[in-house]
Amino acid sequence: MDEKKSASETEQGSRDWRSNLNDVLSRKVGIWPLVLVVALVQSAVLGYMIWDRVTLLRTGQEVVLDVVPVDPRSLFRGDYVILNYKVSSVEKSLASDEFKRRDRIYVTLKKNPDVEVETDDSTEANETLGRWRPVALSAVRPASVANDEVVLKAEVVRPTTIRRQSNDKPIPAYRLKYGVESYFVEEGAGKVLEKQIAEKKIEVVLAVAKSGKAAVKALQVDGARIYDEPLF
Amino acid sequence: MWMSKQHRLDQLKAWREKGWVTDEGAGAIRKEIETRRSLLNLSNTLAILGAVLICFAAMSFVAANWSAIPRLVRVAILLSTLWASFLGAGVFYQRGQQAFGHAASLVGCGMFGASIMLIAQMFHLDGNPPDAVLVWGLGTLLAGFAFRSAPTLVLALLLFGLWSGWETSLTDREHWWFLPFWALTAFGFIWQRWNKGYELSSYALGIWVFVTGSTLPGGPYFDGIALLGLCVLAAGVGLHLLKPDLPKLSAFVAYFGAALFFIAAIIFQMSEKLEFVPLTFSAVFVLGVMLAVIVWANAQNDRKLLWLAYAAFAAEVLFVYFKTIGSLFGSGVFFLTVGLVVMALAYVATKLHKKQERNEQLEGAV
Numbered sequence: 001m002d003e004k005k006s007a008s009e010t011e012q013g014s015r016d017w018r019s020n021l022n023d024v025l026s027r028k029v030g031i032w033p034l035v036l037v038v039a040l041v042q043s044a045v046l047g048y049m050i051w052d053r054v055t056l057l058r059t060g061q062e063v064v065l066d067v068v069p070v071d072p073r074s075l076f077r078g079d080y081v082i083l084n085y086k087v088s089s090v091e092k093s094l095a096s097d098e099f100k101r102r103d104r105i106y107v108t109l110k111k112n113p114d115v116e117v118e119t120d121d122s123t124e125a126n127e128t129l130g131r132w133r134p135v136a137l138s139a140v141r142p143a144s145v146a147n148d149e150v151v152l153k154a155e156v157v158r159p160t161t162i163r164r165q166s167n168d169k170p171i172p173a174y175r176l177k178y179g180v181e182s183y184f185v186e187e188g189a190g191k192v193l194e195k196q197i198a199e200k201k202i203e204v205v206l207a208v209a210k211s212g213k214a215a216v217k218a219l220q221v222d223g224a225r226i227y228d229e230p231l232f
Numbered sequence: 233m234w235m236s237k238q239h240r241l242d243q244l245k246a247w248r249e250k251g252w253v254t255d256e257g258a259g260a261i262r263k264e265i266e267t268r269r270s271l272l273n274l275s276n277t278l279a280i281l282g283a284v285l286i287c288f289a290a291m292s293f294v295a296a297n298w299s300a301i302p303r304l305v306r307v308a309i310l311l312s313t314l315w316a317s318f319l320g321a322g323v324f325y326q327r328g329q330q331a332f333g334h335a336a337s338l339v340g341c342g343m344f345g346a347s348i349m350l351i352a353q354m355f356h357l358d359g360n361p362p363d364a365v366l367v368w369g370l371g372t373l374l375a376g377f378a379f380r381s382a383p384t385l386v387l388a389l390l391l392f393g394l395w396s397g398w399e400t401s402l403t404d405r406e407h408w409w410f411l412p413f414w415a416l417t418a419f420g421f422i423w424q425r426w427n428k429g430y431e432l433s434s435y436a437l438g439i440w441v442f443v444t445g446s447t448l449p450g451g452p453y454f455d456g457i458a459l460l461g462l463c464v465l466a467a468g469v470g471l472h473l474l475k476p477d478l479p480k481l482s483a484f485v486a487y488f489g490a491a492l493f494f495i496a497a498i499i500f501q502m503s504e505k506l507e508f509v510p511l512t513f514s515a516v517f518v519l520g521v522m523l524a525v526i527v528w529a530n531a532q533n534d535r536k537l538l539w540l541a542y543a544a545f546a547a548e549v550l551f552v553y554f555k556t557i558g559s560l561f562g563s564g565v566f567f568l569t570v571g572l573v574v575m576a577l578a579y580v581a582t583k584l585h586k587k588q589e590r591n592e593q594l595e596g597a598v
Contacts, residue, residue, distance in 0.1 A: 018423055025380065034378040035322040039315050042344045042371045046351060050307065053355035080353075102403055155360075182358040216356045229356075230303065 056215045057229060060207030063109065063132050063150050064220075067204050080184040081193055083204055083216070087134050088181075089162045092172040095137040099174060103156045106212055107176065108136040111148040137174065141212060153212035154178050180206060180214050185227065193219075193226075240265050279335035280383055287342030303354055310347040314340055321379060334383045341372040341387055362398040365391055373416060382426045389417040393436055397443070406444045414440065434488050441492060454500035461496055462521065464489025469528065487537050490525050494518075494544035498551060515552045516569075522548065 161170035317340030324333035369391030376385035396410035421429025468486025
């Protein structure tokens with residue numbers, strides 16, 4: 001009898017906190033404020049994603065990088081090209097530390113004055129752009145950055161090796177990912193872009209924030225912009 | 233707002249005890265709940281299937297890239313669908329049409345995920361894809377709690393599972409962060425007293441335990457998982473003895489522990505390629521635990537645990553048979569020994585049962 005009573009009391013107790021919570025939501029709050037909270041929070045998350053990218057594209061420093069893209073197809077994300085940068089593999093000797101897979105690091109790129117800058121008169125912004133080469137890898141963002149340098153956030157994909165020339169000995173390096181390796185294009189346009197890339201030399205214009213975060217701003221072939229990102 | 237038939241009947245019982253409902257009224261309500269069940273189940277299932285199809289349609293639109301539509305218009309379409317879904321959910325919940333409310337909530341959460349993917353596509357976001365799944369899961373969890381919608385909580389749990397699995401596959405490391413998110417969804421199921429949700433949570437946790445045991449440095453640790461299962465099983469039994477007023481919880485814990493132990497023990501024996509003697513010892517131990525569980529489950533009249541133990545016993549015996557098939561003498565000796573032990577246990581159980589019956593008769597006579 002006592003056992004039954006205590007079971008009933010426990011059940012009653014456990015029912016109470018549930019009932020209290022349900023009462024608060026059903027009677028005191030009601031359904032509409034809850035609908036508003038859910039829709040507002042989810043909309044705010046989406047709005048933040050857009051605001052973050054638009055701010056980066058609008059205010060970020062422009063950097064031009066050479067790429068070698070390929071064209072796979074993603075089931076859920078339409079047509080896109082994979083952008084494989086020349087700076088996607090960086091010599092280990094530039095690193096301040098030993099890094100492992102998935103480490104978040106900072107890559108300092110320096111504008112290379114020796115490289116001839118290709119410009120396109122029709123694109124005003126290009127006149128200020130040059131080629132960039134990696135000069136340092138560090139676990140934390142460098143405290144001071146020179147005027148001709150830019151810092152990019154990256155993730156270590158895996159250790160690898162690179163050769164400066166095809167006959168050189170392989171040098172230990174890190175394979176890096178900057179978060180700007182996918183570029184979505186109109187359905188079917190991926191193949192066209194791939195053909196253009198095979199025939200000409202393609203470059204990516206990145207917008208880089210002070211934090212090191214980067215976004216693809218445009219694609220250009222021989223200095224002429226073929227895809228320019230609208231803000232909206 | 234998702235109320236199982238049992239929950240409604242429990243509430244009805246409580247109301248009748250409080251005198252809020254007459255016996256006659258309670259009988260009528262009970263009859264109504266019983267007869268409406270199949271129809272409700274059908275409408276629940278159809279509404280939720282419809283929601284899943286709408287979400288797939290949204291994903292296909294995202295895949296098509298919407299190249300002809302300006303970005304702002306695309307975002308406006310997605311946001312208005314998201315708002316329309318949640319407003320629709322509000323209307324359905326207010327009218328008491330729970331199934332359609334849950335379906336609309338699912339569509340809203342599906343649109344949230346599709347919007348994350350579309351915005352990532354529009355701005356060429358290529359960060360860490362599992363992060364997007366986590367954000368999707370958190371938004372879904374919020375909706376699950378706000379609307380007290382078990383199907384929405386199920387979607388949140390699936391998304392957290394996908395997030396954790398993806399992180400694990402990318403890093404080849406264990407992923408402890410799954411646990412707090414799992415606990416949040418499990419709390420939601422407990423709050424809504426949804427039995428299927430408890431089961432689903434335990435499956436998710438079980439899979440996580442196996443994945444973690446396999447990916448820990450120096451692993452896989454199937455022996456460790458078996459030991460953990462044994463501890464959980466013992467905790468279930470202990471809980472039953474110390475707190476007999478929580479029979480459902482103790483049975484649930486014991487079942488979860490037993491399932492972990494049996495599966496991990498069999499995988500351990502299969503993967504370790506044990507020699508005859510260690511194999512015999514481990515098999516005897518595993519069969520011993522299984523027999524103990526059969527005895528316990530029988531005493532508690534716990535059919536679910538009993539069938540699990542029977543199935544595990546059969547699996548272990550088959551495993552040992554195939555493992556020792558090369559040595560018929562070895563397998564013969566093994567099965568003879570186990571057979572004798574089981575028969576001895578059966579004899580002891582019968583004696584104990586008779587003794588108990590005699591005691592009860594004596595007490596009755598007194």
